[in-house]
Each structure stands twice: as structure tokens, then as C-alpha cells.
Amino acid sequence: FTAKLPHFSDDEARNWFLNSTYYKLYSKQCPNNACETNGFLFDDLQEHRQVHIAFIKNGLYLNDNCGYRYGEDAIRRTFKSINQATVIYDKAIIYIVPDGWSFQHFLDGIGPKLSHSKIYLDKYPDAKVIIPRGPRFDRSVEQIWALMGVNESNRLIHYEHGTNFGAHLLINPCRTPATHPILWHDARRLYWSLANLPRSDPLLSRNKLIYLQRTRTNSKNSGRLILNE
Structure with a gap:
């Protein structure tokens, strides 16, 4: 692209x-x-064009990097005995994206993976959803997960860095381009659908603009500011 x-x-x-x-x-x-x-x-084939979801029976996750560089051997890793994992779930879906607990990195990191894997959140409503544990859990991110039927009380698992887990069915959408217009378009349609916004509203017919300022006082990451506002 x-x-x-x-x-x-x-x-x-x-x-x-x-x-x-x-x-x-x-x-x-x-x-x-x-x-x-x-x-x-x-x-680049790996970084920009390869979209992959793996369904691994008795899959084992060992603190791997959940991104487009996810190795084939790591994706297909399995456990032979229950002693190999700290915890074993029946079904689990991996979304362990760095800082995915924050609104910004939920959108740009987890969003592209969700755009082509949300169907399995619905198909397997009992599957645990594994996300990274952080110093906080942004309320907006919690609400988006809840709108997709993933509540913190019974489905969300906050993964502790350095630990491991297994699942009798491990669903892994990690090997996804971080940036691709189709994935971003599909993710945006997903967010709009959660808010019951129409998909077909022509862009040129809109006459309202919502602009969110980003300053050192209202931003939780002061290193990401709009310099040419």
C-alpha cells in the first residue's frame, strides 16, 4: 500500500x-x-502484508512479542504436561500488546488485531482474553472491551510480564501488520458499530469536527504532544 x-x-x-x-x-x-x-x-511481506491467526491445540505462551515478528515456532509451541504452564485455560485469545491497557495503544496496537479476530470473541464467548497488566487500566479501554462482551469480571485476564500460560485452544492473532489501511479501516468500522454509528455516512456530508487537544496537563504521556497545533 x-x-x-x-x-x-x-x-x-x-x-x-x-x-x-x-x-x-x-x-x-x-x-x-x-x-x-x-x-x-x-x-514488506512480513511487516505490511502478512495477516495470520493461529489456532493451537494445547498452545503455550512464553512471554513472546505479540507483533508481526512473532516466530512460527513460538506460535506453534505446545505444552506436553500441565507442569509446563503457570495456569492453563480451556480457551484463550492473546492480545498482549505493549501498553495495551492505555487508550492510545489499544487503538493502534490491539485495534488492527481485533479488526480481523473479533469474530472469534463472539464464536467462543467462554474464551479468556489476555491483555497486558499495566500501572492502570484506562476506563475507556475497559468500556470498549465491555461493549464487545468482554467483561473484566469474567473474561479479561491481565497478563503479568515474565509469566507463562497455556490453553487447550490458544487463538493467536498477533502476527498482524501494525499499520495497514484496510485493517485500520475495519477497526474504525468496528468502533463505530459499538457506538451504533452508521457506516455509510458520506465523509463529504459531515460538517462537524471533534478536536481533542493534547497538552502536558491533560495527557498521561507528555512525550506525545501536538507540536504544530
Whole structure:
């Protein structure tokens, strides 16, 4: 897929971007070296094009990185005896994305995986949903899970880093591109459906904009600020 250059508010912003380190690093990825016309090309098989869900009988999770680099051997790892795992569930689905307990990383980390695996949350309503334990659990994230029928009281399991677990059926959607327009589009439709918002509302017919400021006082991560507000 390709990603177009940003829409610049003025020539100063445009010149700043074209001279940025990011542009210098990635401009070679533009088809025919024409970034402003063709955008950046993202075409790595593993990082951008491979979407995979594994269903492992007697699967074993050993603190693996839940991302597109998830190795084949790790995905297909199984336990031979109950002593190999701290706990064994009947069914479990893995969403152990770094900082996935926060709203920001739920959207950008767990969202793409949910977009093509939520069907199995519904198909296996007794499956435990494994998410990372953090210093807090954002209320917005808890509410989104609840809207999908995953309540903290009976389905959500907060995974403790460094531990392990198994499941008689381990569902693993980790090998998913972190960035892909189709996955992001499908994730957005999923969020809209939870809020009962129509899917077909034409973008051009909308005349309202919701803008959320991000400042050092209202942001829980002051390192992620909007610098050109």
C-alpha cells in the first residue's frame, strides 16, 4: 500500500517535512522516486502484508512479542504436561500488546488485531482474553472491551510480564501488520458499530469536527504532544 504525503498548511511546513530526517530515510521507498505524486510504498511481506491467526491445540505462551515478528515456532509451541504452564485455560485469545491497557495503544496496537479476530470473541464467548497488566487500566479501554462482551469480571485476564500460560485452544492473532489501511479501516468500522454509528455516512456530508487537544496537563504521556497545533 502507499501513504500519501501530509497536507501542508503552508510552504514553511512543507519545506520542514521535505528536509526532515524521516523524509530522507523513507523517500527511497517512493515509486519512481516521486514522493509528492506517488507517496511512500510499504510492501514488506512480513511487516505490511502478512495477516495470520493461529489456532493451537494445547498452545503455550512464553512471554513472546505479540507483533508481526512473532516466530512460527513460538506460535506453534505446545505444552506436553500441565507442569509446563503457570495456569492453563480451556480457551484463550492473546492480545498482549505493549501498553495495551492505555487508550492510545489499544487503538493502534490491539485495534488492527481485533479488526480481523473479533469474530472469534463472539464464536467462543467462554474464551479468556489476555491483555497486558499495566500501572492502570484506562476506563475507556475497559468500556470498549465491555461493549464487545468482554467483561473484566469474567473474561479479561491481565497478563503479568515474565509469566507463562497455556490453553487447550490458544487463538493467536498477533502476527498482524501494525499499520495497514484496510485493517485500520475495519477497526474504525468496528468502533463505530459499538457506538451504533452508521457506516455509510458520506465523509463529504459531515460538517462537524471533534478536536481533542493534547497538552502536558491533560495527557498521561507528555512525550506525545501536538507540536504544530
